[in-house]
Amino acid sequence: MRPHKSLVAAGLAAxxxxxxxxxxxxxxxxxxxxxxxxxxxxxxxxxxxxxxxxVAFLARTISWSEGRITSxxxxxxxxxxxxxxxxxxxxxxxxxxxxxxTTVVSRDIxxxxxxxxxxxxxxxxxxxLSEREWYRQLLQELRRGLxxxxxxxxxxxxxxxxxxxxxxxxxxxxxxxxxFRMGAGEPRGAREFRVAECxxxxxxxxxxxxxxxxxGRRLYVFHPRAWDEDAYRGAVRLAVKWR
Amino acid sequence: xxxxxxxFLTVALAGPxxxxxxxxxxxxxxxxxxxxxxxxxxxxxxLGILLPSYHRxxxxxxxxxxxxxxxxxxxxxxxxxQPPPAPLQPTPVSPTPVEQWLAARKQVPGVPAVQGIxxxxxxxxxxxxxxxxxxxxxxxxxxxxxxxxxxxRWGASSLAVAEWxxxxxxxxxNCRDGSTIPPALTGVDPLLAADRRYQIAAAEFYSEDxxxxxxxxxxxxxxxxxxxxxLGRLMVARTQIREATVAKxxxxxxxxxxxLEAILQDPQETKWHASARGLQDFVAARIDPQARMxxxxxxxxxxxxxxxxxxxxxxxxxxxxxxxxGPADKSDLADWITTFAGRNWSHALERWRAQxxxxxxxxxxxxxxxxxxxxxxxxxxxxxxxxxxxxxxTVTFYGISRAIARGDTEAARSWADSALAIQQTPDVxxxxxxxxxxxxxxxxxxxRFTPRTPVALNYDGIDSDSPVQDGGQVxxxxxxxxxxxxxxxxxxxxPLGRWVDAASTVDLPAALRADIAQxxxxxxxxxxxxxxxxxxxxxLAELRPQLRSxxxxxxxxxxxxxxxxxxxxxxxxxxxxxxEVRPGxxxxxxxxxxxxxRDNWWTLSEPKAAEGTPAAPPDFLPEPERATGRKExxxxxxxxxxxxxxxxxxxxxxARLHRDDPRxxxxxxxxxxxxxxxxxxxxxxxxxxxxxxLHSWYPKSTWAAQTPYWY
Numbered sequence: 043m044r045p046h047k048s049l050v051a052a053g054l055a056a057x058x059x060x061x062x063x064x065x066x067x068x069x070x071x072x073x074x075x076x077x078x079x080x081x082x083x084x085x086x087x088x089x090x091x092x093x094x095x096x097v098a099f100l101a102r103t104i105s106w107s108e109g110r111i112t113s114x115x116x117x118x119x120x121x122x123x124x125x126x127x128x129x130x131x132x133x134x135x136x137x138x139x140x141x142x143x144t145t146v147v148s149r150d151i152x153x154x155x156x157x158x159x160x161x162x163x164x165x166x167x168x169x170x171l172s173e174r175e176w177y178r179q180l181l182q183e184l185r186r187g188l189x190x191x192x193x194x195x196x197x198x199x200x201x202x203x204x205x206x207x208x209x210x211x212x213x214x215x216x217x218x219x220x221x222f223r224m225g226a227g228e229p230r231g232a233r234e235f236r237v238a239e240c241x242x243x244x245x246x247x248x249x250x251x252x253x254x255x256x257x258g259r260r261l262y263v264f265h266p267r268a269w270d271e272d273a274y275r276g277a278v279r280l281a282v283k284w285r
Numbered sequence: 286x287x288x289x290x291x292x293f294l295t296v297a298l299a300g301p302x303x304x305x306x307x308x309x310x311x312x313x314x315x316x317x318x319x320x321x322x323x324x325x326x327x328x329x330x331x332l333g334i335l336l337p338s339y340h341r342x343x344x345x346x347x348x349x350x351x352x353x354x355x356x357x358x359x360x361x362x363x364x365x366x367q368p369p370p371a372p373l374q375p376t377p378v379s380p381t382p383v384e385q386w387l388a389a390r391k392q393v394p395g396v397p398a399v400q401g402i403x404x405x406x407x408x409x410x411x412x413x414x415x416x417x418x419x420x421x422x423x424x425x426x427x428x429x430x431x432x433x434x435x436x437x438r439w440g441a442s443s444l445a446v447a448e449w450x451x452x453x454x455x456x457x458x459n460c461r462d463g464s465t466i467p468p469a470l471t472g473v474d475p476l477l478a479a480d481r482r483y484q485i486a487a488a489e490f491y492s493e494d495x496x497x498x499x500x501x502x503x504x505x506x507x508x509x510x511x512x513x514x515x516l517g518r519l520m521v522a523r524t525q526i527r528e529a530t531v532a533k534x535x536x537x538x539x540x541x542x543x544x545l546e547a548i549l550q551d552p553q554e555t556k557w558h559a560s561a562r563g564l565q566d567f568v569a570a571r572i573d574p575q576a577r578m579x580x581x582x583x584x585x586x587x588x589x590x591x592x593x594x595x596x597x598x599x600x601x602x603x604x605x606x607x608x609x610x611g612p613a614d615k616s617d618l619a620d621w622i623t624t625f626a627g628r629n630w631s632h633a634l635e636r637w638r639a640q641x642x643x644x645x646x647x648x649x650x651x652x653x654x655x656x657x658x659x660x661x662x663x664x665x666x667x668x669x670x671x672x673x674x675x676x677x678x679t680v681t682f683y684g685i686s687r688a689i690a691r692g693d694t695e696a697a698r699s700w701a702d703s704a705l706a707i708q709q710t711p712d713v714x715x716x717x718x719x720x721x722x723x724x725x726x727x728x729x730x731x732x733r734f735t736p737r738t739p740v741a742l743n744y745d746g747i748d749s750d751s752p753v754q755d756g757g758q759v760x761x762x763x764x765x766x767x768x769x770x771x772x773x774x775x776x777x778x779x780p781l782g783r784w785v786d787a788a789s790t791v792d793l794p795a796a797l798r799a800d801i802a803q804x805x806x807x808x809x810x811x812x813x814x815x816x817x818x819x820x821x822x823x824x825l826a827e828l829r830p831q832l833r834s835x836x837x838x839x840x841x842x843x844x845x846x847x848x849x850x851x852x853x854x855x856x857x858x859x860x861x862x863x864x865e866v867r868p869g870x871x872x873x874x875x876x877x878x879x880x881x882x883r884d885n886w887w888t889l890s891e892p893k894a895a896e897g898t899p900a901a902p903p904d905f906l907p908e909p910e911r912a913t914g915r916k917e918x919x920x921x922x923x924x925x926x927x928x929x930x931x932x933x934x935x936x937x938x939x940a941r942l943h944r945d946d947p948r949x950x951x952x953x954x955x956x957x958x959x960x961x962x963x964x965x966x967x968x969x970x971x972x973x974x975x976x977x978x979l980h981s982w983y984p985k986s987t988w989a990a991q992t993p994y995w996y
Binding site for chain 2: 099101113114115116117118119120121128157158159
């Protein structure tokens with residue numbers, strides 16, 4: 043018996059939806075489900091259990107203004123126990139055009155990927171609409187310049203993951219929706235984002251916790267001060283809660 | 286009760302603390318300062334009201350004044366220039382020292398091109414994640430100057446200059462990583478050979494071969510024929526310091542201390558004594574921060590040079606911040622700062638008993654419990670402080686707070702009245718107004734002591750104490766505002782009849798009367814109180830000319846139901862209309878415009894008690910009137926907690942009875958719009974009903990075309 047056309051169509055539609063919703067394999071194999079963001083401040087994280095949490099540390103900040111690039115490496119200490127999964131984060135700050143050559147910026151970013159012990163790279167850039175093509179090109183250059191096994195990730199405004207979707211197709215293993223310090227027009231509250239690249243993780247802050255989150259994601263946690271054991275335990279509880 | 290003062294600080298000083306902000310990082314009014322007073326006055330002796338939350342640099346300066354050691358004019362001006370410096374203007378980008386060096390070396394033909402130089406080098410494992418600035422700006426400046434001198438001597442195209450540049454390139458290759466040491470030169474110009482020996486030592490320094498650098502800089506210092514001879518020993522000290530800091534082994538700093546002391550004892554090296562002293566301070570601060578803070582504290586208490594004061598103040602607070610502990614057991618200054626910021630009331634009192642100066646009086650008045658036997662003595666001492674003294678605002682404020690806490694209401698009221706009679710800065714005046722409001726003897730007092738002057742702003746709690754001007758033109762124009770000590774009881778406990786009175790009182794500035802008239806009119810309409818509504822509409826029409834025309838039209842409507850619909854329509858056309866008065870800057874968008882952050886119309890809720898809010902509001906009205914006010918508030922909540930529901934349901938009710946009214950399609954459209962743009966609105970059935978009526982009854986209207994969705 044031949045299936046009715048409408049049944050076929052419905053089946054295809056369901057398949058499409060399911061494929062769209064399906065979570066891909068872990069984009070960061072070897073990283074725990076909890077990652078602490080360690081920002082530009084002295085961080086002593088020796089108390090951390092490497093099986094429970096990894097660390098994404100701000101390794102460099104690259105900014106540009108009036109055509110001049112400033113590339114500032116991390117100047118604050120970071121101490122982690124042996125075996126900690128480490129991700130180097132590079133923050134980009136644009137103070138307007140002209141945008142620098144992507145080759146110059148990517149060269150500095152790739153340097154931090156070579157820091158001994160670093161197993162993944164993350165770029166943090168709140169790109170304006172006019173800067174997106176530039177950013178896309180930069181990410182493509184980075185992907186080409188990295189070892190194939192080194193995951194490249196990015197942070198993402200929630201709106202990128204929901205309404206405009208420009209993140210689709212970028213050469214990143216994971217785009218982390220930042221659900222804190224959100225600006226006007228950002229979709230509030232945790233949700234299943236439309237863009238597949240945004241479905242593996244969430245970024246939250248300990249002082250601005252969402253009431254609930256979809257489970258099963260990797261959790262990046264920002265702490266507005268240097269991490270201590272209490273804050274770490276709180277982050278672990280969050281990760282368990284939304285496991 | 287011991288925390289009454291803190292309650293005051295929270296409620297009266299910190300400005301409005303609304304439970305929900307109206308948008309991301311919007312400016313919030315402050316009526317006094319939280320951690321840093323404004324530029325231009327404090328360092329010159331106008332201390333205002335000192336708070337334990339002030340940054341330590343201000344507490345150091347306060348201690349100087351409170352102990353009778355005012356800052357010299359030079360010290361005050363260095364810390365706090367008068368007039369304040371103009372805002373920074375965009376300046377042409379000037380080349381960095383690295384860029385200057387790269388440009389200079391291009392004069393030399395034949396040397397390889399260098400695109401850029403990274404100045405930072407990664408730490409050694411396990412500190413490989415932390416970089417440090419290895420090559421400092423002075424290194425590039427000196428290279429540029431030396432190259433110019435060598436070009437003058439040998440010529441840009443000479444082999445000697447090319448060789449010199451190659452050597453210097455090798456030095457700077459070590460800035461980022463690696464170990465590149467230029468070869469020693471023999472059989473060349475003695476100056477070039479001497480330069481090379483210095484370059485070798487410098488390359489060793491930057492490549493972290495500190496033993497080699499110390500040895501070779503020492504040799505340079507010992508070579509009287511070298512042009513770098515007099516710099517050798519200082520570079521040895523710098524090498525020792527660098528090794529200690531990069532290796533994070535501070536014990537090695539003792540070698541540096543000895544080397545620097547030797548330089549300072551050597552009259553032959555006078556040229557480097559200032560540098561050596563600076564490095565000596567650096568070393569001392571790291572070997573024994575507490576001892577260095579002690580020395581800096583003594584220096585800070587001696588009137589002197591402005592630049593030295595500012596430098597010492599920076600170092601002192603830097604070290605305190607880094608160690609989180611000051612030498613309180615050895616220094617009066619550190620003891621006072623620690624006590625003032627740290628609640629140790631018994632110590633404060635002990636010190637005041639032993640040394641009854643204004644500094645310890647301030648600390649004692651702040652922290653000693655109100656029921657302690659020493660309080661009468663402290664209050665008496667506070668009364669004796671001269672109004673011209675820097676301590677006067679602070680001791681008066683804390684003194685009144687203590688008197689209130691003790692129940693000495695009459696004395697506190699009289700004291701507050703006296704304080705308000707003395708001209709003070711707006712922040713101090715605001716604080717005394719808050720105290721006096723709390724001591725209100727009735728309705729007139731309540732209104733009279735209400736208006737406050739915003740003196741600073743923060744952005745949802747961030748960047749406290751920012752100048753009001755930073756908030757833009759709309760904020761800057763709000764020179765009078767309510768604080769929560771007025772708005773909280775006024776919204777909840779004041780009956781409408783009093784709103785009419787408040788909207789006319791001369792004790793309030795016109796802008797605040799307009800706020801009351803506006804909120805009162807909406808409230809009166811909702812509560813079906815035509816008499817008050819008409820009185821408030823007339824006041825509002827006078828005070829807000831932009832609303833005059835629609836309000837006069839409303840006033841002319843004689844039919845009660847028609848007037849009601851007309852009022853609802855006006856409210857929906859005017860997103861700034863709300864039934865509450867608001868603290869701080871209030872709404873920041875014109876009444877008739879939609880606010881970008883959904884601060885439109887209203888969503889009411891029971892006010893949440895802010896931390897530290899006094900349990901009892903001021904005695905501003907007799908209890909029966911307050912009960913009436915509370916009843917009206919509850920009626921408002923039950924009738925119109927959400928503007929969306931209230932306005933939509935009123936519109937639908939009118940529409941069902943007056944389908945032919947040409948205003949109905951617009952009203953239905955506006956009803957849907959309120960649900961789209963009202964902050965914290967919870968979707969209900971009414972916007973959808975309005976949407977359905979609009980599209981079923983008026984499908985071809987322009988209003989239906991403008992309403993593609995309901996929310």
